Amino acid sequence: MDFLISxxxxxxxxxxxxxxxxxxxxxxxxxxxSFIAGPGLFITGLPMNFVxxxxxxxxxxxxxxxxxxxxxxxxxxxxxxxxxxxGTVVGTEAGAQAIQYLKQLKMVNLVVGVFFIxxxxxxxxxxxxxxxxxxTGKGKRGQRHKxxxxxxxxxGFSDKVHRIKLxxxxxxxxxEIKSVSLWTVLVVxxxxxxxxxxxxxxAGYVRMPLLVYVLGVPTKVAVGTDLFxxxxxxxxxxxxxxxxxxxxxxxxxxxxxxxxxxxxIGVVLxxxxxxxxxxxxxxxxxxxxxxxVVYGLITGHQxx
Amino acid sequence: MKKKRKWDEVKAFAIELVKKRTKAQQKxxxxxxxxxxxDLSIFTTLVVSYFFLVLSFLSQWLKNIFDQNKLVYAFVAWxxxxxxxxxLEIIAAAILKVVGSKVK
Numbered sequence: 001m002d003f004l005i006s007x008x009x010x011x012x013x014x015x016x017x018x019x020x021x022x023x024x025x026x027x028x029x030x031x032x033x034s035f036i037a038g039p040g041l042f043i044t045g046l047p048m049n050f051v052x053x054x055x056x057x058x059x060x061x062x063x064x065x066x067x068x069x070x071x072x073x074x075x076x077x078x079x080x081x082x083x084x085x086x087g088t089v090v091g092t093e094a095g096a097q098a099i100q101y102l103k104q105l106k107m108v109n110l111v112v113g114v115f116f117i118x119x120x121x122x123x124x125x126x127x128x129x130x131x132x133x134x135x136t137g138k139g140k141r142g143q144r145h146k147x148x149x150x151x152x153x154x155x156g157f158s159d160k161v162h163r164i165k166l167x168x169x170x171x172x173x174x175x176e177i178k179s180v181s182l183w184t185v186l187v188v189x190x191x192x193x194x195x196x197x198x199x200x201x202x203a204g205y206v207r208m209p210l211l212v213y214v215l216g217v218p219t220k221v222a223v224g225t226d227l228f229x230x231x232x233x234x235x236x237x238x239x240x241x242x243x244x245x246x247x248x249x250x251x252x253x254x255x256x257x258x259x260x261x262x263x264x265i266g267v268v269l270x271x272x273x274x275x276x277x278x279x280x281x282x283x284x285x286x287x288x289x290x291x292x293v294v295y296g297l298i299t300g301h302q303x304x
Numbered sequence: 305m306k307k308k309r310k311w312d313e314v315k316a317f318a319i320e321l322v323k324k325r326t327k328a329q330q331k332x333x334x335x336x337x338x339x340x341x342x343d344l345s346i347f348t349t350l351v352v353s354y355f356f357l358v359l360s361f362l363s364q365w366l367k368n369i370f371d372q373n374k375l376v377y378a379f380v381a382w383x384x385x386x387x388x389x390x391x392l393e394i395i396a397a398a399i400l401k402v403v404g405s406k407v408k
Contacts, residue, residue, distance in 0.1 A: 004367040057385050064389035235382060242378030249366060249381035253358060256388055257351045264344060 006054075006248040010044045015251060019058060019258030026259070027066040027266020028278070030223030031204030032059045032230050035288045037255070046251070053246030054255075056237040061252070062259035063231045067224065069267035075224030077174035077217070080185065084225070085232050087189025088196065088207075092233075095197020113297045116198065120290040123209050124283050130154050130213075131280035152276070158216025175217040175225070188214050195289070196233075204230065205285040212279065219275035347396040354388055 001012045018040040022033035034055050041051045070076050134152055166181040192207035204226050211222035241247050270278065358366075366384075369377045 004363060005370050057381060060382065061385040061389040064386060065393060068390075068393055235386075238382050238385070239378045242381045243374050245370070245374055247378075247381055249384055250359070250363060252381075252385055253355050253388060256385060257348075257355050260351050260389060260392070261344060261348050264347065268340060 001254075003248050003250050005250060006046060006050045008044065008046055008050075008248075008251075010046070010251065012254045014044070015254040016258035019062070019255035019260075020262040021258075022058075022255075023062050023066075023259035023262020023264075024266040024269075025262075026059070026062050026227065026230075027069070027263040028223075028269050029204070029266075029282050029285065030066075030070075030208055030226035030230075031285065032056075032063070032234060034059065035205070035285075035292065041251075046248075049241075049244075049246040050248055050251075053238070053241030053244070054248050054251045056234045056241060057247045057249060057252035058255040058259055059230060059234040060238050061256040062263045063227050063234060065260045066263040066267050067227045067231055069264060070220075070224030070227060070270075073220075073224070073267075073271075074174065075220045075270075076228050077172055077221055077225045078228065079170075080172050080175055080215075080217070081225045081228040081232075083170075083182065083185050084189040084192075084207075084229050087186040088193040088229060088233055089236075091190035091193020091195075092197040093193075094190070095194040098194075098198065110297060113293050116195070116293050117290045120206070120286040120293070123206065124286040124290075126213075127209055127279055127283035127286075131276045131283065134276040135280065152212075154213065157213060161214055162216065172217075175215070175221050177216060180215065185215065203289070205282075205289050208282065209279075209286070219278050220270055223270065223278070343396070346399050347392065350392045350396055351388065354392055358384065 002009050018037060022037045022040075025031060025033045025036065037055045037058065038051055041055060042048065046054070067076060130152065161184055162177065162180050164181050164184060166183050168182050169179045170182050170185070171178055172180065188210045189207075192203055192210055195206040196203035207229075208222050208226050211217040211226065212219055217225065238247060242249075273281070366377070366380070369380060
């Protein structure tokens with residue numbers, strides 16, 4: 001099939017299938033899925049600028065579908081999501097600016113790259129250990145959530161974070177957090193944004209663990225809220241990239257035919273898994289981010 | 305009077321679409337595999353039809369906007385992808401409601 005805007009010839013079945021896989025990941029884990037869609041589009045021969053913009057455009061539609069599904073299940077904390085958007089935008093811009101600056105200093109690129117790989121591998125290993133310890137009943141259980149299906153072996157850390165009394169304090173009812181400093185939420189969002197700015201995409205594989213372990217948000221609410229934030233941030237990214245001529249909306253619409261269906265399946269699947277099991281399945285995802293940095297360091301190409 | 309009743313029905317339907325369900329409601333509306341398959345097939349048909357509609361009638365038009373005015377193109381592109389998500393979800397939910405009430 002010929003796509004007039006980007007001037008490419010790509011199989012629509014391949015695009016719909018790619019969207020379907022990304023949709024399931026998005027609905028189940030609350031991530032944008034650009035770490036799959038990006039390379040998937042790139043191998044079709046689509047120019048990199050169209051890969052980034054078109055990927056963001058299809059994420060908008062898919063995330064709307066998945067967020068609506070999570071919303072009716074009570075898995076979206078709108079207040080938290082809106083606050084996070086502010087921090088994410090700041091962090092993403094800072095990350096993108098840092099990349100521009102670091103490009104001038106050759107060795108620093110390597111140092112920062114290795115640092116990010118170490119952080120991502122640690123997150124992955126920690127999540128795998130924590131969720132496994134929770135499932136098998138080892139380790140101390142935190143008293144974070146009223147939800148019986150979402151206990152954690154390290155719940156105590158988020159309790160300590162909640163005790164940081166830095167004005168203004170806010171209440172996040174949907175996340176079952178009675179009091180947390182606004183600044184803590186913003187710092188978490190900025191860290192997620194920094195990874196997004198550095199690695200490209202939405203970096204949901206960093207933000208979701210931060211929401212769960214640092215802020216103490218129940219896993220399913222973290223998934224839903226992350227998706228809600230993705231709707232806003234990817235909408236901004238889509239419009240920004242489309243103005244620069246980087247979006248082939250026809251490709252995005254074909255991908256979305258598969259992604260919208262996949263997202264519905266992904267959301268329904270969360271009903272059948274307890275929080276620790278979702279976290280265990282999520283744990284390899286930060287490794288994909290680490291692989292992207294390794295790829296960038298070896299080839300000298302930025303993945304974003 | 306009739307108009308107002310219709311409007312109230314539409315409003316109630318819209319609220320129902322995004323309203324958080326209680327645990328009991330969630331359990332009650334937990335789809336069986338069959339119901340989920342019906343839901344999914346209606347949604348899939350709508351999404352694919354929508355795509356072919358855009359492809360048949362608007363593909364060239366979108367290309368022209370892309371060439372002439374990127375700002376307009378940006379908002380039109382966003383509207384299309386958001387519409388594919390939001391509007392089709394609404395239509396699918398409405399069809400399901402009608403089908404559900406007919407079955408009952």
